[in-house]
Amino acid sequence: MERRWSLGQPVPAAAVALAMTFLAVVVTVFIRSGKSKFRMPPGPMGFPILGCLPLLGARPHESLAKLAKKYGSLMSITLGSVKVVVATSPEVTAEFLKTNDKIWSSRYTTTAGKILSYDGSDIVFSEMGPKWRYARKIFMMELFTPKRLADFQPSRKQEILRGVNDAITRSDGGAETVQLDVILAKVATNIVIRMLMNERSLSEKAAQIKNSDMFRETIKSTFKLLEGFYLGDYVPWLDRIDPQGMKKQMHAVAKNVDALAQTILDDHKMKFEINRKDLQGNSNKARSGEVEDIVDALLTRPRDADGQYLSEKEMKAIITNIIFAGTDTNSGTVEAALRELLRNPHVMEKALAEMDSVVGRERLVEESDLPNLPYVNAIVRETFRLHPAGAILVPHLSTDDCEIQGYKIPAKTTLFVNTWAIQRDPNVYERPLDFYPERFLGNKKDVHGQDFDLLPFGSGRRICPGKGLALLVVPYTLAIFIQTCNLRLPGDMKPAEDYSAEVSSAEGHHLEALVTPRLSKDLFLNTAI
Numbered sequence: 325m326e327r328r329w330s331l332g333q334p335v336p337a338a339a340v341a342l343a344m345t346f347l348a349v350v351v352t353v354f355i356r357s358g359k360s361k362f363r364m365p366p367g368p369m370g371f372p373i374l375g376c377l378p379l380l381g382a383r384p385h386e387s388l389a390k391l392a393k394k395y396g397s398l399m400s401i402t403l404g405s406v407k408v409v410v411a412t413s414p415e416v417t418a419e420f421l422k423t424n425d426k427i428w429s430s431r432y433t434t435t436a437g438k439i440l441s442y443d444g445s446d447i448v449f450s451e452m453g454p455k456w457r458y459a460r461k462i463f464m465m466e467l468f469t470p471k472r473l474a475d476f477q478p479s480r481k482q483e484i485l486r487g488v489n490d491a492i493t494r495s496d497g498g499a500e501t502v503q504l505d506v507i508l509a510k511v512a513t514n515i516v517i518r519m520l521m522n523e524r525s526l527s528e529k530a531a532q533i534k535n536s537d538m539f540r541e542t543i544k545s546t547f548k549l550l551e552g553f554y555l556g557d558y559v560p561w562l563d564r565i566d567p568q569g570m571k572k573q574m575h576a577v578a579k580n581v582d583a584l585a586q587t588i589l590d591d592h593k594m595k596f597e598i599n600r601k602d603l604q605g606n607s608n609k610a611r612s613g614e615v616e617d618i619v620d621a622l623l624t625r626p627r628d629a630d631g632q633y634l635s636e637k638e639m640k641a642i643i644t645n646i647i648f649a650g651t652d653t654n655s656g657t658v659e660a661a662l663r664e665l666l667r668n669p670h671v672m673e674k675a676l677a678e679m680d681s682v683v684g685r686e687r688l689v690e691e692s693d694l695p696n697l698p699y700v701n702a703i704v705r706e707t708f709r710l711h712p713a714g715a716i717l718v719p720h721l722s723t724d725d726c727e728i729q730g731y732k733i734p735a736k737t738t739l740f741v742n743t744w745a746i747q748r749d750p751n752v753y754e755r756p757l758d759f760y761p762e763r764f765l766g767n768k769k770d771v772h773g774q775d776f777d778l779l780p781f782g783s784g785r786r787i788c789p790g791k792g793l794a795l796l797v798v799p800y801t802l803a804i805f806i807q808t809c810n811l812r813l814p815g816d817m818k819p820a821e822d823y824s825a826e827v828s829s830a831e832g833h834h835l836e837a838l839v840t841p842r843l844s845k846d847l848f849l850n851t852a853i
């Protein structure tokens with residue numbers, strides 16, 4: 325995810341600043357001089373107080389990649405008072421996330437992360453410990469089980485076809501351009517909302533959530549805050565001043581997020597109350613014949629070691645994780661793939677040829693066809709390589725001192741893994757900036773965290789637990805759009821040459837195209853409605 329930083333106002337308190345500068349210089353010189361028991365990897369000295377923050381610019385993954393060329397694939401920087409090590413090669417990353425994963429599996433939690441995660445009661449931002457382990461276990465064993473993924477296959481298909489239908493209708497026979505990124509974001513959001521809330525909503529408020537712009541707006545503002553660099557995180561005394569006004573925004577957005585999560589939860593509680601009355605308390609019986617959604621599962625089954633249900637706060641934290649980690653990541657990846665197909669017509673032609681020979685034009689592609697579409701799968705992997713949804717993995721934090729490549733790194737150091745830079749490194753990939761899916765044909769390189777030169781989902785204990793869903797939604801959405809739509813750019817418009825890897829809808833880029841049906845509309849209209 326891209327992080328931006330900007331100083332809202334001049335920093336006051338010159339005297340404190342001077343003292344801090346002196347202290348920072350002394351500490352840095354002490355650590356680097358080898359008089360400490362630690363020996364940090366090389367890196368730029370940075371500025372007084374702010375350290376290397378001003379060096380990061382608007383695209384930190386690019387700035388860090390440039391710095392790594394000078395200082396090496398294991399580099400250390402300070403961001404204000406925060407010690408950071410940056411990994412920019414597969415070998416160094418493997419030392420952190422494979423050899424020493426246990427030490428590096430906690431989180432550096434920013435103020436935005438804390439405020440927007442119910443104070444670390446979630447999975448993404450919680451520190452390594454029993455709470456995180458338990459929430460993650462629930463996520464994998466109860467919420468995103470193979471059965472639930474299979475149960476929601478029809479709803480995924482329906483939401484994707486709704487998106488196709490929407491694009492075709494809006495384009496009006498190719499006369500109007502449509503913003504595909506907006507349509508794809510809505511598809512991805514609806515897929516996740518359907519898994520959380522199923523089809524039925526009992527309360528008016530919950531019904532409004534589905535398809536509501538407010539929901540999308542909340543997702544966007546949350547991402548913006550999570551991606552931004554809040555000065556108070558790095559220069560603690562600025563936290564009280566909040567010179568960028570970001571903390572105020574965080575609390576306002578957190579209030580909206582909480583209202584959404586509470587509505588989703590209350591709607592389910594209402595359902596259980598009704599069922600309990602109707603069926604003498606047998607909520608399992610009430611669910612028979614009805615697909616159990618994720619919030620049903622959260623409310624009824626998981627218990628901790630003492631036999632307690634999750635608290636309301638913990639449930640809301642998990643719900644918000646699913647909403648924010650599981651929507652724009654998926655749609656941003658499909659958007660990036662379609663953008664590349666529009667820029668590279670020869671790749672699109674090969675994908676169409678594969679689709680026609682494997683599936684034909686008389687029926688719709690199904691999720692079960694995906695294993696038989698190697699070229700489409702190679703396009704997906706090539707997209708994950710060039711455009712990982714998180715350019716830098718969510719920052720990890722060490723819980724103990726650790727030796728990496730001969731350097732001695734103290735506990736409580738933050739780790740940035742610059743996957744964007746690794747996956748575009750000419751020493752790792754030939755012609756790294758070309759979109760060339762063929763590089764993945766006939767090899768087993770994959771995104772499951774074992775190949776350290778392809779880590780869009782991370783690796784080790786913190787690897788993305790939503791990978792199973794993402795690896796259905798991304799290729800299937802792409803396959804349906806390839807099969808059912810003729811996509812063209814208006815006039816002589818070209819898609820942006822390069823654009824930020826990360827969750828692109830948060831950045832205001834639009835993918836505009838003219839869309840006409842490629843197959844008979846009868847094939848998908850019924851499912852889309």
Ligand code: HEM
Pocket residue numbers: 447448449460645646649650651653654657712713714717718719780781782783785786787788789790791793794798
């Ligand atoms: C294209 C889609 C996706 C990509 C590229 C992606 C990528 C990532 C990455 C890079 C991380 C951080 C890994 C690390 O810390 O090293 C992560 C964490 C996470 N992702 Fe995803 N993700 C995607 C989809 C999803 C979906 C669909 C969900 C849920 C429905 C999800 C839920 C999570 C959660 C809960 C975490 C935190 C894990 C932890 O800290 O233990 N993600 N994801």
